[in-house]
Amino acid sequence: xxxxxxxxxxxxxxxxxxxxxxxxxxxxxxxxxxxxxxxxxxxxxxxxxxxxxxxxxxxxxxxxxxxxxxxxxxxxxxxxxxxxxxxxxxxxxxxxxxxxxxxxxxxxxxxxxxxxxxxxxxxxxxxxxxxxxxxxxxxxxxxxxxxxxxxxxxxxxxxxxxxxxxxxxxxxxxxxxxxxxxxxxxxxxxxxxxxxxxxxxxxxxxxxxxxxxxxxxxxxxxxxxxxxxxxxxxxxxxxxxxxxxxxxxxxxxxxxxxx
Amino acid sequence: xxxxxxxxxxxxxxxxxxxxxxxxxxxxxxxxxxxxxxxxxxxxxxxxxxxxxxxxxxxxxxxxxxxxxxxxxxxxxxxxxxxxxxxxxxxxxxxxxxxxxxxxxxxxxxxxxxxxxxxxxxxxxxxxxxxxxxxxxxxxxxxxxxxxxxxxxxxxxxxxxxxxxxxxxxxxxxxxxxxxxxxxxxxxxxxxxxxxxxxxxxxxxxxxxxxxxxxxxxxxxxxxxxxxxxxxxxxxxxxxxxxxxxxxxxxxxxxxxxx
Numbered sequence: 001x002x003x004x005x006x007x008x009x010x011x012x013x014x015x016x017x018x019x020x021x022x023x024x025x026x027x028x029x030x031x032x033x034x035x036x037x038x039x040x041x042x043x044x045x046x047x048x049x050x051x052x053x054x055x056x057x058x059x060x061x062x063x064x065x066x067x068x069x070x071x072x073x074x075x076x077x078x079x080x081x082x083x084x085x086x087x088x089x090x091x092x093x094x095x096x097x098x099x100x101x102x103x104x105x106x107x108x109x110x111x112x113x114x115x116x117x118x119x120x121x122x123x124x125x126x127x128x129x130x131x132x133x134x135x136x137x138x139x140x141x142x143x144x145x146x147x148x149x150x151x152x153x154x155x156x157x158x159x160x161x162x163x164x165x166x167x168x169x170x171x172x173x174x175x176x177x178x179x180x181x182x183x184x185x186x187x188x189x190x191x192x193x194x195x196x197x198x199x200x201x202x203x204x205x206x207x208x209x210x211x212x213x214x215x216x217x218x219x220x221x222x223x224x225x226x227x228x229x230x231x232x233x234x235x236x237x238x239x240x241x242x243x244x245x246x247x248x249x250x251x252x253x254x255x256x257x258x259x
Numbered sequence: 260x261x262x263x264x265x266x267x268x269x270x271x272x273x274x275x276x277x278x279x280x281x282x283x284x285x286x287x288x289x290x291x292x293x294x295x296x297x298x299x300x301x302x303x304x305x306x307x308x309x310x311x312x313x314x315x316x317x318x319x320x321x322x323x324x325x326x327x328x329x330x331x332x333x334x335x336x337x338x339x340x341x342x343x344x345x346x347x348x349x350x351x352x353x354x355x356x357x358x359x360x361x362x363x364x365x366x367x368x369x370x371x372x373x374x375x376x377x378x379x380x381x382x383x384x385x386x387x388x389x390x391x392x393x394x395x396x397x398x399x400x401x402x403x404x405x406x407x408x409x410x411x412x413x414x415x416x417x418x419x420x421x422x423x424x425x426x427x428x429x430x431x432x433x434x435x436x437x438x439x440x441x442x443x444x445x446x447x448x449x450x451x452x453x454x455x456x457x458x459x460x461x462x463x464x465x466x467x468x469x470x471x472x473x474x475x476x477x478x479x480x481x482x483x484x485x486x487x488x489x490x491x492x493x494x495x496x497x498x499x500x501x502x503x504x505x506x507x508x509x510x511x512x513x514x515x516x517x518x
Contacts, residue, residue, distance in 0.1 A: 005486060007486070009510060010509070010510040011510075012508045012510065017516075022509060024511075027486055027488065028487075029487070043487070151483055153483030172461070172485060202412050204431065226285070226412060226431060227284065227286055228285075228287075243411065248270075249271045250281065251269040252283075
């Protein structure tokens, strides 16, 4: 299914009013069922849907690996994925009961909960920052963000190894784009512990938590990080870089330079 | 509480590496309790919290007006709001049971559900587009988006009457910024049926649904709308304008010009 479509619009440019066709980004409701029970409806771009479903349920703690899934049925026309899991993670019950963006009660709790639950995944030796390599990756990343260039409405996300982008995904949502990247990495059995994540979007605590779950040592964004994301990255040994554009970038946490 | 704070960063600019202080946008976990029961934790900017809480529970259908609320206790230090409602809307039970971004099952369902449930709120006479007025509002809107200018990480949202911005809010999230605007409108008892909403962020179906609930006849965004938002706006008589920047804008739906 296509991520963009054409629609009729009225374009105003100074005094000029014209009727034109323009490209618009598709928003697609995608409902995930686990063992025939409805879990969630994501609003997303209709590409890489299998990866989105797998990445999302991993991020939410319902599976620990792709091997936990015994079957996937995807109906793109209807916007439905059925996923079958034998030994459903105990977290899923908690998940179904709660209706919070992130669980926790009050300021500070999220920070301590996250840092505590990720203790075992803390990165002991932060990845060295190779500035020229990162500039090169961001150049390539920006070049490939076609969907964004055409419609101004999408986010991109990538997984990199050495100086190469090995997975690249786009979506109307930052979180969906990241889940698609991690979904493909899970399906392909890629180790993410020596990779770099690139994002076109803001790095919030939720984005950082997804990255921490996959033990990725470095996140680079073209946009801003939030205070909470910086605090969590600092504690977990993750190197967080923001505003990476052209010759510039800001390094927020765990900066060790490559000599 | 402040929406931005300073943090130590390492800045790379070409070959130059410097240690600096920089402004970072605060991400603040804010937990809402209804009648002492935990409802949700929003991740937001810590300003206009009362308006955010009121706007959010209205958007989610838990109240029909500000008068439905019998008490509000706000603890900014702890990041908690307690809201008391006597006659809790029956929708709230549905709300607590579900864990979906938007309910519905499969592609198309959301569109028909929304159009159907908003039939009574359909706008019969779309608001005429006064191009020069909108250009002026967007100029003023951009000028006031200070938080965004300082940190690159926030969204702005405004409610306008005639050629004036009467409510202006910022938040790390587009949805929160809109809920803050509508929260203040609810608390102040403002009629929103003759107003215009401005947003710095993308207009997705969720944003459009919030606007439709308040029967606002026109939404203007500096960014892109999604296909689903355009389809819903078309059906509900809402005029949807995107990419409103400087002398340009795209009009997607219900275009009638003011002579």
